[in-house]
Amino acid sequence: MGTLLLGSSLITIALLLAYNYLTLAVSGQNQVAPGWPALLVALVSIAAKEWIFHYTKKAGEKLRSNLLIANAWHSRTDAFSSIIVLIGVAGSMLGVHWFDLVAALIVALIILKIGWQLVWDSSKELVDSSAEPEQVEQLRETLFTSEGVLNVHDLRTRRMGQDILLDVHIQVSGDISVSEGHQIGEHAAQQLLKQHSFINDVIYHIDAEDDHNVNHRKSTALLPLRNKVLSDLKANWPDMPKIQKLTLHYLNQQVDIEIVFNTTQLKSGPTPLNSENIKQQIIKRNKQLPWLGKVVVYIQQNTNP
Numbered sequence: 001m002g003t004l005l006l007g008s009s010l011i012t013i014a015l016l017l018a019y020n021y022l023t024l025a026v027s028g029q030n031q032v033a034p035g036w037p038a039l040l041v042a043l044v045s046i047a048a049k050e051w052i053f054h055y056t057k058k059a060g061e062k063l064r065s066n067l068l069i070a071n072a073w074h075s076r077t078d079a080f081s082s083i084i085v086l087i088g089v090a091g092s093m094l095g096v097h098w099f100d101l102v103a104a105l106i107v108a109l110i111i112l113k114i115g116w117q118l119v120w121d122s123s124k125e126l127v128d129s130s131a132e133p134e135q136v137e138q139l140r141e142t143l144f145t146s147e148g149v150l151n152v153h154d155l156r157t158r159r160m161g162q163d164i165l166l167d168v169h170i171q172v173s174g175d176i177s178v179s180e181g182h183q184i185g186e187h188a189a190q191q192l193l194k195q196h197s198f199i200n201d202v203i204y205h206i207d208a209e210d211d212h213n214v215n216h217r218k219s220t221a222l223l224p225l226r227n228k229v230l231s232d233l234k235a236n237w238p239d240m241p242k243i244q245k246l247t248l249h250y251l252n253q254q255v256d257i258e259i260v261f262n263t264t265q266l267k268s269g270p271t272p273l274n275s276e277n278i279k280q281q282i283i284k285r286n287k288q289l290p291w292l293g294k295v296v297v298y299i300q301q302n303t304n305p
Contacts, residue, residue, distance in 0.1 A: 007070065007122060010077060010115030017081075018108035021101050039093070042086035049079035064163070070122075073114050080107040131157035131164050131198075139166065139192060139199070146191050148172055148184035151210055163200030166192065174208035174251045181206040209251050223255055223291050236285040241266050241273065244300055254293030257282075262300050275299050 053076040060068030087103035151171035189202040245260035
């Protein structure tokens with residue numbers, strides 16, 4: 001808000017400056033030619049204000065403060081005002097009084113531009129605007145260089161002062177564990193924060209598949225969770241061997257299952273149970289389940305003595 005007020009003040013100053021000098025020119029009022037002391041004071045003022053500008057601007061960039069940066073530009077406009085005095089004094093001393101008017105109008109335009117830029121930048125922050133397109137592209141490129149990231153979508157940015165908040169969906173392989181997917185996201189987020197100082201926080205969502213433009217929360221066809229999957233499998237095959245481990249993959253609107261059995265759980269019979277015929281039994285007995293996708297069966301050897 002302070003930057004917005006300062007920018008508005010600069011715009012007002014620029015308009016008043018132009019108005020006063022134009023009024024003076026139209027009135028034809030005679031001006032008294034100044035002496036050398038006025039010229040010297042103008043030079044000292046320009047040098048001092050320019051030093052203040054660079055010092056304050058550097059501090060503002062270091063502290064990431066828009067208000068300090070705006071104050072720095074305010075100091076530069078003071079230097080421009082001193083330039084008006086310098087040119088006007090020199091012109092008057094040489095008898096060319098219109099130098100004063102031309103210089104004043106040029107500097108008024110410069111001050112007006114600076115004020116408008118401050119107002120515009122501050123307004124974008126107040127209305128919660130997003131990052132610039134080139135910044136978004138830089139963020140996207142950084143994400144794609146991070147290990148394990150297959151795709152990026154729904155990348156959204158939001159300004160908070162000088163900082164930018166990032167929300168992004170990161171696609172990883174559907175065959176990895178939840179914890180590995182989380183680590184891929186953490187590495188990608190840390191890489192963003194390290195390489196882009198304007199990023200303040202990263203919120204990421206890990207996707208096992210590309211769900212861009214798909215609103216799953218509006219879908220009524222929710223896939224079953226673990227308890228329901230186990231219940232259906234056991235209901236359709238009551239004598240199914242005891243499951244040692246069950247891993248579920250929710251991909252392409254289906255549930256791919258990986259089942260591990262222990263050799264001690266496999267009953268002997270006329271047809272020996274192995275991974276292939278167990279798989280075929282599961283597929284045959286559960287073919288009516290619309291959510292069932294791929295089935296992978298592993299037989300774990302009993303390592304107990």
